[in-house]
Amino acid sequence: MKVGIVTFHFVNNFGGALQTYALSEVVTELNKEKTIIIDYRHWFIRFTDFIRVFPITTNVKEVLSGLTTFKERIGRIKKFQKFNNDNFLTSSLYTSEKKLNQCTPQCDKFICGSDQIWNPIITLGVCSPYYLNFVKDKEKKISYAASFGVTEINSKYYSNIEKYLQQFKAISVREKEGVDLVKKISGIDAECLIDPTFLLTKEQWIKIAEEPKNKEPYILVYMMQKNDSVYEYARKIKEILNIKVIDISRYGFKQDFVDEVCIDIGPKEFVGLFNNASYVCTNSFHGLAFSLILEKNFFIVPSTRFNSRIGNLMNIFNLELIKDINKDVIEKESYDKNEIRKIMNKERQKSISFLKKNLFND
Template identity: 35%
Template sequence: MKIGMLTYHNTNNFGGALQTYALQSVINKLGVECQVIDYRSDVISKRYKVKKFFEIRGLKELIKYLINSRSEKKTKLCFDNFYKNYIKHSKDSYDKGNISKTNQLYDKFIVGSDQVWNLSLSGMDYTYFLDFVYENSKKNSYAASFGVSSLEEGESSKIEKLLFDFNNISIREPKPENFININEDKVVNINLDPTFLIKSDEWSSLSKNKNKEKDYILLYTVASNPEIFDFAKELSAKTGCQILYVHHTHKIRFDMNNIRDIGPQEFLGYIKNAKYVVTTSFHGVALSINFKKDFFYALSNSTNNFNSRITNIINLLDLSDRQIINGQNDKINEAIDYESINETLEFEREKSITFLKHIVNETNMEINNVNTINS
């Protein structure tokens, strides 16, 4: 049996790469072959494309290129090696024009996880709602994220129609506020991000450690919140820990150790060995919890933010006291008690894996029935 998995892949994004690895790995462990469909979304590909010199337009882009080009090339090489060694892709690549050919290759499709249903990220690409799949019984999602707490006007009704055809639906956060119920008889499951389905010992075996510091603060930002830098420096002053700032931007911080040319495995190593983690990233939070780290998080101040991804897992595990507000948090000297957190995670992990088992077992039954009829 073969399952085709559709997600944001081949991006130079730590969370995207690691959730892809995790979901494929877990499905494969259930005894089926899972391939990541090499679908090339124009918008997603453009967002992570490394510009060549002849593509530079204007002085501002030239300055960014001169600062970033070497780091970007090293980063891309790290990610390319990770995808080559740890992710099994479909033999062929696809776009909107020919992805319907995959209907002949896979017994089931699973879309997820990550923000695959965030239309502002995908450029209104409904391919991630499996609109190319002919048979409704093949359509499934796992922990698909909208990334927002409400939908734009006009989006909800179209999404409702597309999801009405799904066989099994799993999302990562509660439905957006203005999301119309798909069908009274259709259950919408809420499951963990795939990175939680893999335990810390397996992540540790995958990680690489490039850092020589014993005690350090890992600062990892993806959203706009300048107060997080003030907090990290305060934490550094109070603990004596050096700040290692992981990012892919051209904005160098001269008061911190900038790390800009690593891949997913090195990122895991930096989180695993950190004394503290300070982040605005959902996967920064998720992996900190997985490695049982003392972490602090800040939410984005921008109007169009994706904070719901973080607040959902924070509320589930009762960790809101780790939020940085106005550059402050009074829990600096308090370690996180992970006993009850681990109990909740284990319960949710089993529930999530049971959902994936249901898809696999359902598919096996269908194949056996077809074989019986044809025999």
Template identity: 30%
Template sequence: MKYKELLMKKNKIGLITTHDTNNYGAILQTFALYHFLSKFRKIEIINYDNYHISDSMRVLRFEASLIGILRLVKDLLRLFPRFSVIKKIRKFQNEFFLMTKKVNKENIKDLNLEDFGYLISGSDQIWNPACMTSNKSIDGTYFLNFAENITKISYASSLGSYIFSDIEQKTVRKNLIDFKHISVREEDAKIQLEKFINRRIDHVLDPTLLLSQKDWVDLFRLKKSEYREKYILLYSVPHTKLLKNICNHFSSELNLPIYSINQNPFSSIKINKHIKSAGPKEFLDLFFNAEFVITDSFHGVCFSTNFNKNFIVAKPEGLSNRIESLLKSVGLNDRMINSSEEIEKTENIINFERANSLLLNLRKNSKSFLQRAIDINKV
């Protein structure tokens, strides 16, 4: 077989990421990377069933422990909204993703990769053992250890705030030795990994930011609603005291109601509209139409920035490095509030001119990384 014919045959991309979870950010980052790559090559998601992650897609979850029982009670209290969200996520997956057969850690090596020329791991916290496994061990599947003789790439893989031990560093170094291109989502991950694998690592954007605001609007036909009242959008899971104080202040300051996207049955924050069953498309619409956003979520910051929404970040307890890295890269460091004392000093309005310029350049560099990595000039 001639080189050109062989290249054409083996030009498919396999993507492994957090594609099967009850999490808006994870689903939408999967969509964004899949959509961008599909412009250049055929792509399939490696349908890896990581039970620790996919367990969130079960309507009712039960384990024989106190925590398991409490979680089951919580799931029962939000049974119908939870069922609705999971159904919408499944519909979204079926509409937009082509996936391989379902595989697990035991049989993933049996997956037929004959037509695949590239494997990409990322994005999301796939390299954070604290997030990806129940025993906080490294899952080598996300380091593509199931495949040989194939071009391996990581795109915007994240460690969260995890620091690898000396023993874990040896495992990671071994797993990454045959990667052709490596990129991560956070600056501190780049610094940490470069120290012990002794090679260049690129710092790139989260996949949701590969797509411009116009891309998201056109793809999902997002429209400004003329009939919906103006609102502050709250997107957060843990409702901390700081978050409560921020909501009270800006709701009063802006004289706007609070809409909350949250599947939890109850809220400790006074909200005017509790949206418990939003699907991925409704999530995008709620961000696009919000007058102001309050969040402590990384992807909440991504969409607020990309949609040019005035927003405030309540510093989350732990894992704030992900948000801090993003805010720093687009010059919006001052949008994070660390304590209640800072609330009244924070401006309501953001001038996005500089942020948009920085984001445009970062997007260009991130796209260039991917295009180089998948050799689009060869076919």
């Protein structure tokens, strides 16, 4: 049986690439046939992904750093392309809904998700291909942990969203707020399932990790949206732990307390950096996810955009947001790792049961 996935697979974004990899790997294992990534590329997602190659910032120092590290960002793009080519079986390229309707991918079942494919801010409105509107048979399509990324949606989008949601065999979303939105808009009861990155075990992620050459202890800083507070906390953590700081950077601007910036890295190097970190400081949803999966001590600074995603993940794992740093906070375990493993295993089995039931139990 052929199963196809529609998601943000093509972006130069670590979370986007790795959640695609995880879901495709799990479905492939369940199906015993390689999952197809339907190569649909929304024009605005392509545009925003492209312009990020250039230093889009009002900080002159960051602009200058960005201009001098252009080669490294091209290197990052090539690593993403290699990762995708090595791991994904992709369909023909589709750049519009019209092309999808004219030549619909030949799959027996379709999944949309995960990631923020239902966030109208990101897709400049409601994007029907991310609701699998090109598939006419309701029994063929499900969503897996699709995310709205927000707690409220403009009511002008309700009628289209309701129409598309009514056409699914089964709906699962990534956040509790998504469950509430689906119910409010369509009256449908959706399931809340964990991000696909949690479907693979720590050991499975370590297998694909590209380990950093330098083995000395370090604090890893990873930001999805720029936030000076993350740097302030990272600086305090360095003062307490007295180890180096590595910053996963887009443009290469180096803060005075940072020892090393990493620009030319792909998804495998990203996992390797998290796996070998002594401590993580992040404001990213997937930064938090990989800290938990790889059992790292971390300090999370809430993102200023789409923050419901992090809050929901914290709630799933019964974690409390720590608002200040001191020696005791940093030197003790961030959380009960055994308890996190139990919750993760439970959520993983719940998600796999959903996939088995709705893809293979006809």
